[in-house]
Amino acid sequence: MNACTLYFDRHPKLVMYQLIPFHRFRETPQVRFFDITISHSNARDLVFHEGPATSPNNDESGAWQFYLHPHQEDNLMALSGGRTFYLVNFTWLNPFHIVRLEAGGDILQIPPGTFHRSVSDPDGSLVLNQAVRSQQATVEREFRVYNSAEIPRLKQLTQEMMNCVNLHQLGRSHHRAA
Numbered sequence: 001m002n003a004c005t006l007y008f009d010r011h012p013k014l015v016m017y018q019l020i021p022f023h024r025f026r027e028t029p030q031v032r033f034f035d036i037t038i039s040h041s042n043a044r045d046l047v048f049h050e051g052p053a054t055s056p057n058n059d060e061s062g063a064w065q066f067y068l069h070p071h072q073e074d075n076l077m078a079l080s081g082g083r084t085f086y087l088v089n090f091t092w093l094n095p096f097h098i099v100r101l102e103a104g105g106d107i108l109q110i111p112p113g114t115f116h117r118s119v120s121d122p123d124g125s126l127v128l129n130q131a132v133r134s135q136q137a138t139v140e141r142e143f144r145v146y147n148s149a150e151i152p153r154l155k156q157l158t159q160e161m162m163n164c165v166n167l168h169q170l171g172r173s174h175h176r177a178a
């Protein structure tokens with residue numbers, strides 16, 4: 001099997017990211033009305049990117065930086081614009097994924113322990129996070145920034161990403177093998 005083939009589904013013990021559809025109450029040309037409830041969420045944050053922002057930003061040398069929440073699950077929904085998420089989790093059989101969110105699309109659920117960064121489209125984006133924080137969560141720990149230049153395995157994976165990409169887009173998936 002090619003190293004880039006997606007085969008996590010055969011290993012249900014691995015906690016993968018998910019794309020969660022939500023219930024659309026009503027959708028007309030001018031009105032869209034959704035139930036976006038994440039029932040176990042106990043925290044909310046809203047992240048606005050003005051223009052093609054990268055979060056967290058790259059370091060001075062251009063190395064990618066990431067967030068990783070030890071005790072928080074993210075549930076991310078684009079309210080406007082588009083944003084691309086880069087995910088790395090050392091416990092996944094294929095540890096690197098790219099997931100694109102667009103307004104009105106599915107909710108991206110990122111499990112704790114996953115490195116993640118995001119880049120907005122040229123016109124920016126607004127993303128709502130219906131987070132789930134455990135009791136151990138602290139702001140200092142959950143929002144620490146990790147520099148890929150200082151973590152050899154993370155550095156290697158970010159470089160490999162250019163040769164082996166899994167792109168998941170709303171309602172459909174594209175898998176490109178290196």
Ligand SMILES: [Fe+2]
Pocket residue numbers: 067069074116
């Ligand atoms: Fe996050």
